[in-house]
Amino acid sequence: MGINIFRKKTFKGGIHPEYNKGISIREPLHDLKLPDKIVVPLSQHIGTPNEPLVKKGDYVEEGQIIGKSASFVSSPVHSSIYGTVTGIEKEFHPVLGASLSIAIERDKEKSSKKYVKSGNKISSREDILEKIRLYGLVGMGGAGFHTHVKLSIPKDKSVDILILNGAECEPFLTCDHFLMMRKTKEILRGIEILIDLLQPKETYIAIEDNKQLMFFAFENLMKSTDSQELRDIKISILKTKYPQGGEKELIKAITGREVPPGKIPLEVGCLVQNIGTAYAVYEACDLDKPLIERIITISGDCVKNAGNYLVKVGMTLKDMVDLYGIDFNHDFKKIIFGGPMMGISVPHMNVPILKSTSGVLFLSEKYIKNFEESQCIRCAxxxxxxxxxxxxxxxxxxxxxxxxxxxxxxxxxxxxxxxxxxxxxxxxxxxxxxxxxxxxxxxxxxx
Structure with a gap:
């Protein structure tokens, strides 16, 4: 285990926008509430869309697979509530514009399922990958790439450096920060599973220096653990800069290695996983829990009670605003799914929360600036x-x-x-x- 708070790493380039993270990080985590209905898009990831496994009128259980594809480059989707399928048709999708989706009305007699540590011991690499695939894990940092695909290392490749991405460089967003605060032990358990799977020579937890308490939270737990694998993890402190959380930027900052143009991190022996994904790996492997809920940040200069909310995948933004009592200081001019730099603007609130939704921002005219493009002055x-x-x-x-x-x-x-x-x-x-x-x-x- 190693940590040096004086040697902060970074990469060439980048910018320093207003980070505005204090808006949401000061509030406590808002506990899970159950929506009356959900809308689950069959495509929530890069790759082949799923086919529905249910039909209108079917009763489904929480955690049941309701959409699946035979393709390897795909991840199944699950129902996040107990209820009845009320329709399967195209609905608005925050990324694709429209996607075939399954609407489910909740059984109000049922509460949310309790997940406890499974007695089934994971005995092999294949078991880990199968659980990760079966429970629909995708990258939680925003891209939504299939976790089981990323972790399936070809025989002619190897991973000698594993990096856990806790940088969270997008302005306004603090969901990863909150997860690290509340679920440090569980995240470390997910990292331990990833280490067992990949057998890297070195493992790093990468955190920007605007999350200082997280350095010591991880360090204290690693010191007290019996696991040599966890004690050997290094905490890499990064300068707060955008886009510090990019895969190639992290690899360059931490290892000095450069991923060649047109190549992926595996070409230089590195693999990067988001902190949220490590937590989802813990839930899938130890609790047999599919990816059916997540923490998202609700923020922006228009939100009165900005904060981090635990929500069910498939809940619409409108239902979330109503159910959690999200209030506004003044009218918002734009809704953005994700952060202000790489997020996507949506036209209304009848939009479902996806597995990869890290946050939703409500912004005023202050942040909605329309500029007229002029001639490039070649300033570089x-x-x-x-x-x-x-x-x-x-x-x-x-x-x-x-x-x-x-x-x-x-x-x-x-x-x-x-x-x-x-x-x-x-x-x-x-x-x-x-x-x-x-x-x-x-x-x-x-x-």
């Missing part, structure tokens, strides 16, 4: 801010001129759309919008 601020050493201004230029073939040579696919370039651009060029357009066109060409 976007290049300096880019955490991956890309050329953002060239992306915008080539998309405008429809030079699609040149975009691939500029490694546009490596862009994580963090928005740092747009944030610093004095000409107010919406570079990320051009990047999205360029990627979309290239995907169509490849089909």
């Amino acid at each position: 601020k976007c290049v300096d801010a880019c955490p991956l050493n890309l050329l953002p201004t060239e992306f915008a230029k080539h998309v405008k001129k429809e030079r699609w073939a040149d975009l691939e040579n500029l490694w546009i696919s490596d862009c994580i759309e963090c928005g740092a370039c747009s944030y610093v651009c004095p000409s107010r060029i919406p570079i990320v919008s051009y990047v999205k357009e360029g990627k979309s066109v290239l995907r169509k060409f490849k089909k």
Whole structure:
């Protein structure tokens, strides 16, 4: 085990937006409440959409699989309540726009299921991966990639460094911070399972220096544990900077290794998992609990009682606002699923909470600024801010001129759309919008 509070690591580039984390972190965790109905999209992840396993009128139990795909690159979805299926049709989806979804009306005679430590011992790597797949685990940091796929290491590859991402660099969001505060022991147990699975030479917990209490919370528990694996974990303190929580940025800051263009972290022997995912691994492997609820941050300058809320997956934002009594100081002009830098604006509140929903922001005109794009002045601020050493201004230029073939040579696919370039651009060029357009066109060409 190691921790050095004076040597703070970071990466080249990045920005320092207003973080606004004090709005929600000062409030206690709001306990779970059961919605009268849920809407569960069959597609909540990157990869093949699920097919429904139930039909209208069926009674389902909490934790029951209600959608599944035969594809390996997919994760099943479960009912988060006891109730009756009232419909299977296309509903609004915060990422896809629309997705086939299963609506379930809650059985009000039933309370939420209690999950206790399972007596079934996990005996092999295959058992761990099967539980993670069966219980529908996906990345909890926002991307929603399938955890079992990421952890299925090809025979010709190996992981010598495992990094647990507790950076939470997006402004406003504090759900990971709260989870680390409340569930430190359980997170460590999830990390222990991941270590048993991957057998890395080194394991790091990465935390930004604006979460100082978390350094010592993990350190104290690791000192007192009987597990040598946990005692050997290193806590890596990172400078607070956006986008510090990106996989490639974490790897560069902590190990000095650079993931080559067009490659994934596994190419340099590294694997990154979110702190929330480690907690979900603990719940799946030790409690036999599917990913049916999570902590999300409700924040923004319009929210009167901002904080972190434990919610059921599939609950709509409107029902959550009503059920938890979320109040507003004044009218909001925009609703964002996720953080302000990489989140997605939604047009109304009839939107379901997904497995990968980290937060919802209600923002006023103060944060909704419409700028008129002007000519690039070639100041290179976007290049300096880019955490991956890309050329953002060239992306915008080539998309405008429809030079699609040149975009691939500029490694546009490596862009994580963090928005740092747009944030610093004095000409107010919406570079990320051009990047999205360029990627979309290239995907169509490849089909």
